[in-house]
Amino acid sequence: MTFAEKILAKYGGERQVTPGQIVTVSPDHLLTHDNTAAIVQKIQEELEKYGIYNKTFPVVVLDHVIPAASEKTARNHKIIRDFVKKHGIKNFFDIGIGICHQVMIEKGLALPGKLLLGSDSHTCSYGAVGAFSSGIDRTEAAALMLTGETWLKVPSSIKITLKGKLKSGVMAKDVILHIIGDISASGATYCSVEFTGNIKQFSVDDRFTIANMGVEMGAKNAYFPPDEITTSYLDQIGIARSSYTPVFPDRDASYDMELEYDLSNMVPMIACPHSVDNVRKVDEVAGIEINQCLIGTCTNGRVSDLQITARILKGKKVHPDVRLLILPASKKVYEEALRNGIIEILVKAGAVILPPGCGPCLGAHQGVLAPGERCLSTANRNFKGRMGCKEAEIYLSSPATAAVSAIYGVITDPREVIKT
Amino acid sequence: MRIWKYGDNINTDMLFPGKYTYTCSTPEEIKPHLLEDLDPLFAKNVKEGDIILAGRNFGCGSSREQPVVGLKAVGIKAVIAKSFARIFYRAAINQGLLLIECPEAVDAYSEGDKIEINAEKGIIKIGDKRFSFPSLPPEILAIRDAGGLLSYTKLKLRKK
Numbered sequence: 001m002t003f004a005e006k007i008l009a010k011y012g013g014e015r016q017v018t019p020g021q022i023v024t025v026s027p028d029h030l031l032t033h034d035n036t037a038a039i040v041q042k043i044q045e046e047l048e049k050y051g052i053y054n055k056t057f058p059v060v061v062l063d064h065v066i067p068a069a070s071e072k073t074a075r076n077h078k079i080i081r082d083f084v085k086k087h088g089i090k091n092f093f094d095i096g097i098g099i100c101h102q103v104m105i106e107k108g109l110a111l112p113g114k115l116l117l118g119s120d121s122h123t124c125s126y127g128a129v130g131a132f133s134s135g136i137d138r139t140e141a142a143a144l145m146l147t148g149e150t151w152l153k154v155p156s157s158i159k160i161t162l163k164g165k166l167k168s169g170v171m172a173k174d175v176i177l178h179i180i181g182d183i184s185a186s187g188a189t190y191c192s193v194e195f196t197g198n199i200k201q202f203s204v205d206d207r208f209t210i211a212n213m214g215v216e217m218g219a220k221n222a223y224f225p226p227d228e229i230t231t232s233y234l235d236q237i238g239i240a241r242s243s244y245t246p247v248f249p250d251r252d253a254s255y256d257m258e259l260e261y262d263l264s265n266m267v268p269m270i271a272c273p274h275s276v277d278n279v280r281k282v283d284e285v286a287g288i289e290i291n292q293c294l295i296g297t298c299t300n301g302r303v304s305d306l307q308i309t310a311r312i313l314k315g316k317k318v319h320p321d322v323r324l325l326i327l328p329a330s331k332k333v334y335e336e337a338l339r340n341g342i343i344e345i346l347v348k349a350g351a352v353i354l355p356p357g358c359g360p361c362l363g364a365h366q367g368v369l370a371p372g373e374r375c376l377s378t379a380n381r382n383f384k385g386r387m388g389c390k391e392a393e394i395y396l397s398s399p400a401t402a403a404v405s406a407i408y409g410v411i412t413d414p415r416e417v418i419k420t
Numbered sequence: 421m422r423i424w425k426y427g428d429n430i431n432t433d434m435l436f437p438g439k440y441t442y443t444c445s446t447p448e449e450i451k452p453h454l455l456e457d458l459d460p461l462f463a464k465n466v467k468e469g470d471i472i473l474a475g476r477n478f479g480c481g482s483s484r485e486q487p488v489v490g491l492k493a494v495g496i497k498a499v500i501a502k503s504f505a506r507i508f509y510r511a512a513i514n515q516g517l518l519l520i521e522c523p524e525a526v527d528a529y530s531e532g533d534k535i536e537i538n539a540e541k542g543i544i545k546i547g548d549k550r551f552s553f554p555s556l557p558p559e560i561l562a563i564r565d566a567g568g569l570l571s572y573t574k575l576k577l578r579k580k
Contacts, residue, residue, distance in 0.1 A: 022559050038445040042570060050577055065442050072443050121483040121507055137485035137511035143573040151559055185429050186477035190506050218477060220506055275429055362438040362482075383433040383481060385457040390437075 002157035002253040003223045004192035007132040010247065011115050012152075019156040019256075026149045029091070029109055030057055031118030032141050033100045034064035037079040039119065042142040052087045053148035059091040059109055059118075060084055061100035066357040069365035098330025098356045099298045101125040105208065106332055108237055111244035112226040117144065122298055122380065124214040128207035129234070130226035130246050132192075135215060155190055155220045156256040157249075161197040164264035169415035171308075172206035173300060173378065173398035176213045177269035179261065181279025189218030191256065194249060198263065199224060204233040205302040212299050213380050216276040225249070268414055270376075271396035274384040282401060282413045289321075292375040293406040295399050296327025296354070297361050300378035303336050305399040310342040312403040312417060318350035319409030325367045327354045351406075363388025376402050376411060421469045421497075423535060424462060428475035432508070434458035435479065435487035444486065447493035454490040468495030471535055473526055475501065479508025485515070492517045498537055500544065502526050513560055514569035520544065525551040 001009065005017050012023025032039055036058075040047065052058070060080065068074035077095070084092045093103050101122055104110040110126035116133040117123065119141035126133035136150070144150055160179065166172075180187070193214055199207070207224045214222030224230070226246040235241070268282040295301075295309050306328065318324045326346055328334040334356055337343050343353060354360070360367030361379045368388035369375055375387060375394050382394035397405070400414035407417075432438075434457050436450065444450050455462040472491070478501040479487065488511040491499065499512075502523040512519045518539055525544045528551070529535070536545040544551045556564065566572035 022557050034442055041445075046574060046577060070443070076442055119483055121481065123483075135483040135507050137483055137488070137507060137514060139485060139514040139569050140510065143514075143569050146573055146577060185480060186503060186505070189477065189503060215507075218480065218505055275431075277429075362441070364439055364442065368439075381433075381481065383431045385433050385437050385439075388439050390457040 001250050002192060002255065003194050003247060003249040004132065004155050004157055004221065005253070006249065007113065007115060007247045008152060008154050017154045019154050021154045022151050023154060024149055024151055025115060027117045028114045029059050029116050030141060030144045031059045031061070031100055031104060031116065031120065031123060033061050033120060034076060034080070035119055035138055036060050036083065037076045039138045039142045039145065040083050042139065043146055046146055047087070050146060052145055055088050056090045057148055058089055058145060059104060060089055061093045061097065061103050062095045063099045063357045064362065065364045066095035066355060095357070096331055096355055098332065099301065099358060101212065101298045102301070102329035102333070105129060106237060106330055108234065108239040111234070111239065112230060112246035113244055117150070121215045122212050124219060124221050125208055125212040125298065127211040127214065127221055127223040128204055129230050130224060132221050132223070134221045155192045157192045157194060157253070158188055158257045158259065159194050159196060159255045161258070161260045162195060162199060162263055163197050163260060164262045165198065165201055166263045166266060169400055169418040170266050170268055171398035171400055172202055172209045174266055174269045175261070175263065176210045177271055177279050177396065178266055180213065180217045180277050181269065183217055183259070185216060185275055185277040186218045188214070191219055193219045193222045195222065195224050200227070200229065203229060203304060205304045208302065209299055216380055268398060268401050270401070270411060271382055273382055273393040273395065276380070276382060276396065282411065285395070285411050286413055288411045289374065289409060290376045290405060290411065291322065291373040292367065292369065293322055293324045293402045294327065294360055294367060294375060294377040294379060295324070295402050296329065297358070297379040298329055299380040300399050301327050301329030301333060303333050305378070306333070306337045306342050306346070309399050309403040310345040312400065312414070313349040313351070313407065314345050316349055316407050318406045321409050322406050324351040324406045325354055325360060326351045327359060328356045330356050360387055362386065376405050378402050421471065422467065423529070424459070424466070424470060424472045425529070426458065426472065426474045429477045429480055430458065430474050432479060432481035432484045432487055436484060436490060438482065438484070441484060441486065447489055450486045450490035451494055454487070454494065466494045466496070469497050470495070471497050472499040473529055474499065475526065476503045478504050480505035483507045485511045488512050488515045488517050500525055513563055516564050516568040520553050522551050522553045
């Protein structure tokens with residue numbers, strides 16, 4: 001069996017499952033964020049009558065519009081805080097702790113071999129540590145709050161083998177943009193995507209970036225088999241090895257599709273407007289003027305991302321026609337970046353540091369674009385209107401490409417600056 | 421009955437812009453913004469019984485359910501597409517909105533054709549051509565038949 005088949009058999013109480021089969025599962029956690037208010041409002045009567053399924057089951061993180069941008073979003077947060085208090089929700093993270101997906105991993109809530117669902121499409125990120133995780137809608141999250149169980153269809157699986165080693169200036173983000181450009185935004189629809197091969201070169205941060213974008217090719221979940229990189233990361237955040245059991249695909253597992261990529265040939269990539277699979281090599285779009293750079297988000301807002309950004313911007317200035325926004329993925333990331341001098345370098349270079357949240361990525365507030373403007377972003381989506389304005393353009397890249405481009409004011413190949 | 425025809429990769433931002441996700445959640449709040457950045461005429465002119473026809477990967481992007489709630493509320497009879505993104509597909513089951521994955525039917529349609537749908541039998545008629553689409557598994561039909569996931573869950577809780 002593949003990873004998805006094995007984990008869904010385990011949670012579905014079956015010895016064997018096959019793609020297409022429906023199983024009933026009880027996930028380990030349900031993640032909800034600023035949409036918690038809309039979710040609980042659907043089931044108020046039932047919550048009064050039956051209560052919540054289990055107080056440790058939901059994980060509620062305020063991150064999407066933080067701090068509140070209007071009276072309406074403030075009311076929304078208030079409803080959520082009241083709900084959390086009233087029902088004694090154990091895993092609540094108020095504004096400023098971090099972006100929900102980062103928090104799930106940092107707090108050890110998403111672990112190898114666990115099954116997690118969340119009312120956010122980038123819930124697929126936790127495959128970075130070998131969990132099975134997938135996005136659902138608000139209504140399903142509401143039902144889960146009450147019952148703790150739902151149905152899942154066993155997906156077909158795609159195996160992606162990554163061979164060779166990335167060259168300097170090319171990052172995990174370039175790998176996933178390359179793959180999405182190759183197989184398209186619907187290339188993995190309904191599928192579980194397993195990454196294998198020379199993955200030792202990828203830290204948990206890198207794997208997070210890749211798994212995070214699984215949904216951008218339509219995947220149900222994305223998975224990296226846990227190894228010593230995973231366990232040493234989990235040791236470091238204080239998770240006992242006895243608290244998780246990794247699940248691995250069988251050697252004879254059967255895949256719908258098997259793909260192979262040679263990383264040593266990969267170059268920095270850019271997703272051009274208005275779809276994530278409209279991917280070009282950086283030199284094909286180099287020279288395009290930009291007005292804003294966004295480095296961070298749940299895709300690329302971790303310490304290693306900010307570290308390379310600082311390395312590039314040290315002693316330099318952001319181009320006068322560019323606003324550089326930095327969005328650390330969590331308070332923990334922010335603190336570490338403060339401790340090792342990253343934030344100081346970035347601020348001196350002219351960057352604006354935003355609170356750890358989703359802000360500009362979904363165009364709700366903080367860094368909304370004007371008509372005719374262009375943003376180079378390290379986020380995961382460049383849909384028309386995504387950053388709040390349908391007449392603006394969003395390009396996606398790695399933090400290295402975004403940082404170098406912020407200096408020059410035009411899309412620039414980071415390899416011109418990063419020499420080993 | 422009007423047919424609204426769109427292309428591939430119609431994403432959730434096109435169906436319902438992200439900037440409204442935390443300010444609009446009821447059907448009445450959602451309706452005026454439906455397909456705002458894709459087709460400004462849609463929200464003004466859509467009528468009960470209309471059908472949407474689209475290409476591959478309809479509903480890709482966020483886990484946003486407002487597009488589904490909105491399309492159901494304005495009375496869209498069905499969305500027929502070459503394929504759907506999975507969260508959108510689940511959301512449609514949960515709201516009881518009929519989605520039909522049938523690439524042949526989408527290709528066969530030309531401007532002015534009449535479309536008839538028989539959901540029970542799994543048949544679409546486009547002009548004089550007939551296409552069949554598979555029925556959902558029984559576990560999932562039970563959710564749709566209960567009037568969506570919330571009614572289904574509430575019934576289940578009451579039985580306990």
